[in-house]
């Protein structure tokens with residue numbers, strides 16, 4: 001796999017292990033890194049009149065000296081600027097020694113239009129907010145409208161959490177090495193990175209494996225092996241049966257969006273569980289999806305006993321209150337047959353006063369898997385202390401919430417984080433702002449339940465659903481409304497299904 005995400009500390013560890021294992025020592029890895037960057041610059045910016053290489057005092061600067069040397073050797077006009085001398089004896093000092101150009105102090109940096117900037121000031125070693133000459137260089141890049149190519153990370157972006165520390169370059173292209181870091185995918189870091197290129201500099205997969213990383217970029221490689229494909233001899237109930245709880249007569253649409261998505265995901269049967277007073281409204285809008293009255297816990301239990309559902313969605317359009325708690329706890333009390341409960345929207349908000357009741361039910365041995373799908377506001381209702389802790393990244397928040405709730409947490413947004421109680425987490429990056437439309441989250445909840453119902457383990461189901469939902473939205477693009485999404489899932493599902501067969 002190449003989709004592990006390494007914190008800067010883990011990346012430093014990987015560098016050390018790679019150097020120990022050979023065949024490349026530190027300076028050779030640095031030369032490889034610089035060569036990758038120089039190649040991209042030559043390929044993409046052939047028309048640049050001059051390349052300004054900005055070098056910091058650490059190994060990120062070391063990469064910059066390699067780039068400056070290689071570009072100069074290729075005949076590109078290069079200006080070299082430095083914010084501080086490399087430590088004597090370091091790999092960066094060796095790289096600076098190999099570079100024929102003499103650096104000028106960054107304090108005097110003055111670019112010209114038509115040039116580009118290679119940002120080699122700070123990468124994984126950024127340790128505090130940037131200031132002074134670096135901030136001035138960032139402002140000049142903006143004033144002159146110059147393309148910036150960042151080495152490893154745009155200076156000012158934290159590799160651990162994607163935050164801007166003081167200020168940061170807005171790169172057009174960021175070239176990183178061996179594996180991406182959380183800060184490349186978490187917002188706002190992802191936006192500051194521009195296009196991302198991941199380059200192999202000779203750090204082997206075996207070295208990365210030794211680190212036992214449990215944070216991943218969410219992509220099909222992570223879950224395709226668990227993706228459900230129906231056998232030739234299957235029948236509809238073997239493909240899973242999803243129950244979706246509907247809201248009252250004035251808010252039935254959200255549940256139906258979840259139901260449609262569950263059906264499109266491949267679940268063999270879907271039933272909308274409706275309050276008696278909303279049956280007529282629901283009946284007018286359902287065709288292949290079944291409908292059943294469920295006004296209280298007894299009726300829910302009767303449905304479970306009669307129809308053997310394998311997953312549920314509770315929350316979209318449902319309304320906040322006691323009934324959510326009663327239904328959620330009834331589902332989580334089932335000990336066989338129900339794979340999982342997706343609790344979304346009002347389902348999450350209803351537990352704000354007493355989250356421990358939910359978390360205890362989810363922790364019970366053999367309980368169905370709980371998947372929580374909060375947006376930021378809902379997350380803050382269920383986990384107010386984690387939401388308020390400024391020291392935590394979105395990744396750390398989601399991970400702690402998953403451990404506390406004994407559920408898979410899907411912390412939604414432009415940088416959706418999916419975290420499991422066992423510590424695994426994935427960051428999603430194939431989304432699109434077109435998904436920010438009412439009802440799109442309801443579709444996601446249904447999609448997760450549909451995959452759970454087909455037997456996909458909860459973390460994989462949540463990761464797969466988030467990726468598929470984002471991919472469908474991105475392909476549809478402008479004009480997307482939530483009603484479009486269930487059908488837009490089909491081409492994405494088709495490609496994934498056929499790729500599992502090849």
Ligand SMILES: NC(=O)C1=CN([C@@H]2O[C@H](COP(=O)(O)OP(=O)(O)OC[C@H]3O[C@@H](n4cnc5c(N)ncnc54)[C@H](OP(=O)(O)O)[C@@H]3O)[C@@H](O)[C@H]2O)[C@@H](O)CC1
Pocket residue numbers: 015026029030031033056057058059060061062063121122123124125126127128129130131151152153177201
């Ligand atoms: N190891 C390897 O083999 C390979 C590593 N590679 C490359 O190494 C990079 C990591 O190198 P790195 O660890 O030296 O960190 P780097 O980003 O250069 O910064 C550290 C320096 O900056 C300083 N500093 C920090 N923040 C600051 C601030 N706000 N304002 C001012 N100064 C600040 C900090 O000072 P200090 O905090 O120690 O006072 C220290 O001097 C990585 O991103 C990749 O590009 C590749 O070549 C592949 C092989």
Ligand SMILES: Nc1ncnc2c1ncn2[C@@H]1O[C@H](COP(=O)(O)OP(=O)(O)O)[C@@H](O)[C@H]1O
Pocket residue numbers: 345375412413414415416431432433434435436437438439440441442443444469
């Ligand atoms: N800027 C964005 N980029 C990518 N995905 C987004 C963005 N904004 C929202 N989304 C996604 O759209 C969905 C919105 O869900 P939610 O906020 O629950 O809306 P609703 O309750 O109206 O269905 C989530 O899956 C979220 O991750």
Ligand SMILES: [K+]
Pocket residue numbers: 060119120121122123150151152153154155
């Ligand atoms: K950089």
